[in-house]
Amino acid sequence: MQNLIESAVNPKEMWKSLNSVLWHKKGRDATFQVQDGKCTLSEPKAVAMRFNKYFANIGCTVAHKLSIVAKGAWKKYEAVFQVNSGQTWNLKPVDCRAVCEIHHALKVNRAAGLDKIPARLLRDAEVELAPSVTYLIDKSIIDGTVPDVWKIARVSPLYKSEDKILVENYRPIAALPILSKVMERAVYAQLSAQLDQLGFLYQHQYGFRRGHSTAQAIGQLNNWVLEAIDRKELTGLLFVDISKANDSVNIKFCWES
Numbered sequence: 001m002q003n004l005i006e007s008a009v010n011p012k013e014m015w016k017s018l019n020s021v022l023w024h025k026k027g028r029d030a031t032f033q034v035q036d037g038k039c040t041l042s043e044p045k046a047v048a049m050r051f052n053k054y055f056a057n058i059g060c061t062v063a064h065k066l067s068i069v070a071k072g073a074w075k076k077y078e079a080v081f082q083v084n085s086g087q088t089w090n091l092k093p094v095d096c097r098a099v100c101e102i103h104h105a106l107k108v109n110r111a112a113g114l115d116k117i118p119a120r121l122l123r124d125a126e127v128e129l130a131p132s133v134t135y136l137i138d139k140s141i142i143d144g145t146v147p148d149v150w151k152i153a154r155v156s157p158l159y160k161s162e163d164k165i166l167v168e169n170y171r172p173i174a175a176l177p178i179l180s181k182v183m184e185r186a187v188y189a190q191l192s193a194q195l196d197q198l199g200f201l202y203q204h205q206y207g208f209r210r211g212h213s214t215a216q217a218i219g220q221l222n223n224w225v226l227e228a229i230d231r232k233e234l235t236g237l238l239f240v241d242i243s244k245a246n247d248s249v250n251i252k253f254c255w256e257s
Contacts, residue, residue, distance in 0.1 A: 035165045051157050054167040058244055089194055093138040094186045096130045102185045103130065106178070113177035114154050122178060137183050150180035 033042045034050050041047050103126035106119040122129055140146055153174035162169045192210065195201055201209065206217040228235045 033165055034167050040165070051167055051170070051172075052155075055155065055157075055172045059249075091141045091187060091190055093141055094134060096134050098186065098189070099130045099134045099137065099182065100126050102182050103133075105185075106181070110178070111154075111175040113175050113180070114152055115149065115177045115179075117178050119178050119181075122182070133179065133182060136179065137186050140183060141187075146180070146183065150177050150183065152177075 031042050032044075032047055033040055034047050035041075036046075036050050041050055103122045106123045108118070108120040108123055110119050112118045122133070136147075153176045156173045156175070157167070157170035158173045160169050160171055204217070204220060206212040206214055206220075225235050
């Protein structure tokens with residue numbers, strides 16, 4: 001109870017304390033089952049294959065249901081690309097200092113990938129390991145390739161809601177090797193800076209951008225509503241939740257654009 005009280009100010013720690021009290025060994029030992037057509041699977045390998053088949057095809061399934069995008073929808077982005085088409089931009093090698101900063105910012109509670117290398121190792125030995133990791137990242141950037149072992153993730157199904165026997169009620173959580181995460185952040189820093197310099201991103205995109213947050217989005221929305229009230233106008237809100245948005249992105253189209 002004392003731990004629960006102390007963790008009340010931190011929602012994440014509070015739920016950890018609650019789960020430690022509510023989690024029963026009986027539920028942990030229960031046989032995991034999923035439905036496959038009219039059959040019920042319980043053998044671990046069969047269950048894993050069922051999840052793998054569903055997760056691997058979910059993007060294509062959702063994408064085929066999407067409507068065709070209007071021709072003028074990408075006009076703004078095409079204009080930006082054409083204006084700067086005479087310029088070339090390439091990723092640059094990183095230095096040990098930048099890699100050390102990435103190591104230091106790693107969250108040590110993240111699950112390790114298939115290589116079993118924990119984030120805590122890179123963080124605790126950031127100075128000692130930085131030269132070797134920097135060499136690997138620079139080699140990848142110069143060669144223009146990412147090591148295959150860095151692309152292999154350990155995927156776990158995370159239950160969302162409703163019937164637990166249906167694979168549709170789970171979402172995949174992929175744990176990539178921690179070195180691939182370091183590589184990803186090194187590339188992201190350069191790519192993000194380049195996009196900001198070009199003014200490519202929409203000014204009111206608040207998610208996944210340095211110096212921006214969802215709190216700013218709420219503040220901007222509040223300002224728009226108040227301004228509309230001052231003009232004696234009615235305000236209507238339309239909230240859109242796109243199902244499997246990341247899974248249905250056409251990666252090939254993004255690279256060609």
